[in-house]
Amino acid sequence: MLLPQLLVSAVESAGDAVAVVEGSRSLSYRELDAVSSRWARWLIGRGVGPGDAVVVAVPRSLESVVVLWAVAKSGATFVPVDPGYPAERVQFMVADSGAVLALTVASVAQVVAGSAGSVPVVVVDEVSVAAQVRGLSSRPVSYADRVRSLEPSDAAWMIYTSGSTGRPKGVVVSHAGVGGVIAAEREHFGVDGSSRVLHVCSPSFDVSLLELGVGFSAGATVVVAPAGVGGGPDLADVIASQSVSHVFMTPGALGSMDPAGLDALRVVVVAGESFTPDLVRRWSVPGRRRFFNAYGPTETTILATSSAELVPDAPVVIGSAIAGWGRSCSMSGCVRCPRVWSVSCMWPGRRWRGVITVGSG
CATH class of the missing domain: 3.40.50.980 (Rossmann fold)
Structure with a gap:
């Protein structure tokens, strides 16, 4: 796609539903x-x-x-x-x-x-x-x-x-790998038409495209955090006041907030940095709030792996290859990941090699 x-x-299916909200707009x-x-x-x-x-x-x-x-x-x-x-x-x-x-x-x-x-x-x-x-x-x-x-x-x-x-x-x-990654992670993280997905990542961080992709493709509402807000009490206020259900952010940004009072928040996904089990203990509430870890260099179309739900006092892992992307392939001069296929970059004048995500079959 x-x-x-x-x-x-x-x-077509959700034309009158709220697609995006920023403050009162x-x-x-x-x-x-x-x-x-x-x-x-x-x-x-x-x-x-x-x-x-x-x-x-x-x-x-x-x-x-x-x-x-x-x-x-x-x-x-x-x-x-x-x-x-x-x-x-x-x-x-x-x-x-x-x-x-x-x-x-x-x-x-x-x-x-x-x-x-x-x-x-x-x-x-x-x-x-x-x-x-x-x-x-x-x-x-x-x-x-x-x-x-x-x-x-x-x-x-x-x-x-x-x-x-x-x-x-x-x-x-x-475009080749985008649809598969978005569809797989939308299902994995349980994003649907009732969800309210926070858009807080910097546009230069490719997880921002994951926020928008899973939100819009599900017919969910994307909640835009103000440009100057990236963490701390101000971001927690946005999440609480806008009844945000799903967040995708760095562990550092997540750790800067207090989870108290964020009752509508159902799914937390962290990516981009390492973190300690303490972050899971603070934010994971089994049966009420799920916590996931995701990983992937930019070359792998946002993500290469995502974990199953992480729970307190269990090992912190990056998980396995995204669902539906199980076939390995030969790599040449690219990131060593069994989920991507090395192809010559089509960008005019460029000599490096890019990657597209390859589905099973």
């Missing part, structure tokens, strides 16, 4: 589909499509979700860039990505423009731009609307990791 298909899969699935289709058409009208990279330097918000949907629908590659990063890092990421366009918002536009070099910068909440978008059709974007055909081998997103030398390394993930 291609990324745009995955994102809109619940629009919200959009239903039907509204999110409509506004993102207009933005996708605006991108397509400027020749943007499959094979093009679009930098998205928008702080976590309702707008960042809309822009992600729009870029995905256009068929272009989503390149998340945190505008809070040092200017030198942002400059490198924008230039190295080969982006044809950078999207941002007024609050950080000056910073982004100063780091974009020759890449055109569009401020999505600028009055004149918003007026252009409102005048476009909101009907669903189809293959016939795109400037080029969108294929499973095309890049869905490109995320920069720190790299082994400390220099950012762009990792391209194709």
Whole structure:
């Protein structure tokens, strides 16, 4: 399943349900589909499509979700860039990505423009731009609307990791492996239409795509944490006030909060760092709140493994290969993982080798 298909899969069945909420603002699935289709058409009208990279330097918000949907629908590659990063890092990421366009918002536009070099910068909440978008059709974007055909081998997103030398390394993930990983983990973590999934991970941390993928594909409500909130009492307040049922975050962020009073929270998934059994003891409540550990380098389409439920006083493990991904294969120059298939990267001008997740059969 291609990324745009995955994102809109619940629009028909849950059109009037709340898709995303940020504070007092919200959009239903039907509204999110409509506004993102207009933005996708605006991108397509400027020749943007499959094979093009679009930098998205928008702080976590309702707008960042809309822009992600729009870029995905256009068929272009989503390149998340945190505008809070040092200017030198942002400059490198924008230039190295080969982006044809950078999207941002007024609050950080000056910073982004100063780091974009020759890449055109569009401020999505600028009055004149918003007026252009409102005048476009909101009907669903189809293959016939795109400037080029969108294929499973095309890049869905490109995320920069720190790299082994400390220099950012762009990792391209194709559409081919996304649907399987999202479907497997949605079932594993019990995300359904009644769930309220927290969106708190940095857009430069690929688990943010897991938050959005499992939430939207299930017809759940995605709760967006304010951009400046990443842990501690402020994040706990968001989880409590918004009755969040599922969280995906680093152990450090989880450990900064007190679990008391988070009665609606049913599933906790940690990834990205090691942790001690004490974190499990604090957060796992067998029969009421389940605790999972997940692991995987960015090259393996978000995750390589996820654990069964971890309970207090039991060993902390990273688990086994994600359900449905049991067949091993030959690796050449890539991460040593039995769940991925080494393929030549299709990104123009790149010489490293990428990976796509391989299903059984």
